[in-house]
Amino acid sequence: GAGVSQSPSNKVTEKGKDVELRCDPISGHTALYWYRQRLGQGLEFLIYFQGNSAPDKSGLPSDRFSAERTGESVSTLTIQRTQQEDSAVYLCASSLEGSRNEQFFGPGTRLTVL
Amino acid sequence: AQSVTQLDSHVSVSEGTPVLLRCNYSSSYSPSLFWYVQHPNKGLQLLLKYTSAATLVKGINGFEAEFRKSETSFHLTKPSAHMSDAAEYFCVVSEMITGFQKLVFGTGTRLLVSP
Numbered sequence: 001g002a003g004v005s006q007s008p009s010n011k012v013t014e015k016g017k018d019v020e021l022r023c024d025p026i027s028g029h030t031a032l033y034w035y036r037q038r039l040g041q042g043l044e045f046l047i048y049f050q051g052n053s054a055p056d057k058s059g060l061p062s063d064r065f066s067a068e069r070t071g072e073s074v075s076t077l078t079i080q081r082t083q084q085e086d087s088a089v090y091l092c093a094s095s096l097e098g099s100r101n102e103q104f105f106g107p108g109t110r111l112t113v114l
Numbered sequence: 115a116q117s118v119t120q121l122d123s124h125v126s127v128s129e130g131t132p133v134l135l136r137c138n139y140s141s142s143y144s145p146s147l148f149w150y151v152q153h154p155n156k157g158l159q160l161l162l163k164y165t166s167a168a169t170l171v172k173g174i175n176g177f178e179a180e181f182r183k184s185e186t187s188f189h190l191t192k193p194s195a196h197m198s199d200a201a202e203y204f205c206v207v208s209e210m211i212t213g214f215q216k217l218v219f220g221t222g223t224r225l226l227v228s229p
Contacts, residue, residue, distance in 0.1 A: 041221055042204055043204070106157050108157070
């Protein structure tokens with residue numbers, strides 16, 4: 001596609017349920033990033049994938065958060081046993097290989113935990 | 115660790131008047147700095163970036179920013195605001211982690227443009 005896409009655009013869930021968020025990067029982009037944006041705040045880095053290398057998970061806030069990526073394609077971010085403080089917009093970005101390439105962002109998934 | 119501080123959570127201007135969005139950074143070495151814009155229900159878009167070349171950086175839509183090392187600032191300006199400029203603006207510094215560029219975002223400034 002022309003840009004990074006994410007699904008669903010909105011997700012409402014109950015506390016304690018698991019959720020899965022999906023990101024489709026721009027074709028040919030080997031690097032993929034997940035960020036979290038809480039209301040009224042900037043983005044927080046969560047995790048980074050580069051090709052088939054081991055991901056950098058240094059930003060994941062707890063072991064309830066995990067992410068997968070198969071090769072250089074789709075990525076899923078999973079949040080287990082959701083808590084109300086997980087409510088946020090989750091943004092995905094992709095870039096060409098190389099540390100100085102521009103990151104292109106998707107529209108995000110707005111997660112609301114009741 | 116790198117960080118950025120956006121001094122204003124909201125800035126209101128009238129259409130046709132200048133825009134100034136302030137940003138100060140903290141970095142232990144020569145940083146890469148960016149401004150991103152986020153329109154409602156749209157993804158973040160890169161406005162401009164500074165990567166140690168010219169200190170005055172020109173971006174899209176008439177925006178520019180000046181890197182001032184002595185003041186540790188990277189303020190975003192535009193001579194004349196347009197209604198379509200109303201959005202959230204983020205100042206960003208990059209932190210080089212082994213193998214990738216980690217973006218560290220400020221808290222954002224919401225720009226309101228009135229007719």
